[in-house]
Amino acid sequence: MDQEKDTHTKTETQDEILLAALKLFAEKGYFNTSLSDIAEASGIKTASAIYHHFKHKQMIATALYANILDSLNISIDEIRRKNQKPSEQLHAVVDLFFKLTDEAPEIMQFLLILKINEFLPEAKPLLETAAFVKIIKVIRNGISEGEIRNIDPLLAQTYFFGIIQNTLRMVLTGALDKKAEAYQSQTWLIAWNAIAKK
Amino acid sequence: MDQEKDTHTKTETQDEILLAALKLFAEKGYFNTSLSDIAEASGIKTASAIYHHFKHKQMIATALYANILDSLNISIDEIRRKNQKPSEQLHAVVDLFFKLTDEAPEIMQFLLILKINEFLPEAKPLLETAAFVKIIKVIRNGISEGEIRNIDPLLAQTYFFGIIQNTLRMVLTGALDKKAEAYQSQTWLIAWNAIAKK
DNA sequence: GTCTATACGCCGATAGAC
DNA sequence: GTCTATCGGCGTATAGAC
Numbered sequence: 001m002d003q004e005k006d007t008h009t010k011t012e013t014q015d016e017i018l019l020a021a022l023k024l025f026a027e028k029g030y031f032n033t034s035l036s037d038i039a040e041a042s043g044i045k046t047a048s049a050i051y052h053h054f055k056h057k058q059m060i061a062t063a064l065y066a067n068i069l070d071s072l073n074i075s076i077d078e079i080r081r082k083n084q085k086p087s088e089q090l091h092a093v094v095d096l097f098f099k100l101t102d103e104a105p106e107i108m109q110f111l112l113i114l115k116i117n118e119f120l121p122e123a124k125p126l127l128e129t130a131a132f133v134k135i136i137k138v139i140r141n142g143i144s145e146g147e148i149r150n151i152d153p154l155l156a157q158t159y160f161f162g163i164i165q166n167t168l169r170m171v172l173t174g175a176l177d178k179k180a181e182a183y184q185s186q187t188w189l190i191a192w193n194a195i196a197k198k
Numbered sequence: 199m200d201q202e203k204d205t206h207t208k209t210e211t212q213d214e215i216l217l218a219a220l221k222l223f224a225e226k227g228y229f230n231t232s233l234s235d236i237a238e239a240s241g242i243k244t245a246s247a248i249y250h251h252f253k254h255k256q257m258i259a260t261a262l263y264a265n266i267l268d269s270l271n272i273s274i275d276e277i278r279r280k281n282q283k284p285s286e287q288l289h290a291v292v293d294l295f296f297k298l299t300d301e302a303p304e305i306m307q308f309l310l311i312l313k314i315n316e317f318l319p320e321a322k323p324l325l326e327t328a329a330f331v332k333i334i335k336v337i338r339n340g341i342s343e344g345e346i347r348n349i350d351p352l353l354a355q356t357y358f359f360g361i362i363q364n365t366l367r368m369v370l371t372g373a374l375d376k377k378a379e380a381y382q383s384q385t386w387l388i389a390w391n392a393i394a395k396k
Numbered sequence: 397g398t399c400t401a402t403a404c405g406c407c408g409a410t411a412g413a414c
Numbered sequence: 415g416t417c418t419a420t421c422g423g424c425g426t427a428t429a430g431a432c
Binding site: 048 | 398399400401
């Protein structure tokens with residue numbers, strides 16, 4: 001997606017801006033974060049400098065969203081490649097989400113807690129995103145292979161990730177006080193049993 | 199909580215303001231809604247008039263939140279009075295949530311979709327609210343009476359309402375295209391089985 | 397590529413007439 | 415209790431020097 005002819009050009013500080021923005025958005029929300037906040041957190045001293053890297057504030061969020069979904073999509077591909085059975089694929093996805101929650105909580109905050117279309121009205125809803133479309137496909141496979149109960153795949157997705165994501169949300173907000181990892185195996189069991197053919 | 203000596207005074211338009219604000223907040227979010235928007239939607243023609251009813255914008259949201267939680271709390275009390283077994287009480291709560299989703303979607307949007315502490319930093323988190331504390335108590339009872347599996351009540355609550363609320367969220371955002379009612383009985387079963395002692 | 401300076405608009409909020 | 419008028423501030427964004 002990069003049209004740059006040179007290989008590395010500006011990317012350095014651009015990434016710092018994105019990183020700072022992610023952190024601040026996750027922490028205070030998009031509207032409570034000013035460009036000055038982002039500049040300051042990026043090592044730059046003035047908001048104006050940001051305009052050299054992004055057309056405007058929204059574009060920062062847009063880029064962030066795209067990056068996250070992109071790498072998520074890649075991870076999903078990898079997961080589907082390495083695992084055969086839908087149950088195993090789903091399990092690996094859960095693994096990934098729990099790991100991200102502990103190791104990159106801002107990313108999960110961005111995905112699970114922020115109300116993205118409040119500041120990115122044009123953005124595709126999470127569920128229509130490549131990564132999540134593939135997850136539904138996994139569920140669909142699970143149904144046809146007899147691992148998952150024969151219900152509307154979208155509903156199965158809703159139930160399964162309702163449990164997973166709500167648990168992670170509770171961890172992210174501090175309502176559950178241990179690391180996500182501590183709840184992982186139990187939560188997986190509950191979520192899987194909610195949709196598995198018994 | 200009203201210190202008014204007269205019985206009915208201003209309440210008329212105040213409620214219209216709250217109603218309009220609720221609708222707009224649910225639809226566009228707090229930060230995308232200006233006082234002018236609210237004024238216009240309230241039948242008033244100027245934002246200034248609002249200051250006669252509320253000290254500032256935040257207070258509108260605060261009042262809204264308090265009202266919603268208040269009436270929710272009352273409903274929960276009623277539910278606990280009318281039903282004995284924890285399972286029945288939980289079922290009635292689910293009934294209420296699904297009914298509200300169909301009949302007063304803005305309220306459920308406010309509760310389930312808006313990131314409340316982004317614009318009300320001081321507000322109590324939902325879970326620490328009287329209504330939700332009582333719900334946890336119901337779950338606790340369910341555990342000691344042997345209806346619900348013996349796990350951390352907060353986790354049980356997380357799993358159970360993860361399913362319920364995610365389903366309602368999908369209805370509210372239009373990802374699930376039927377009325378909430380259409381999914382109610384199936385969703386209840388799944389959610390209940392996720393925490394019930396088998 | 398980051399700085400200074402500055403413009404502009406919008407929104408929240410106040411004062412005061414009616 | 416709603417209006418007109420007006421203020422102040424903050425945050426986004428631009429122009430241009432270095």
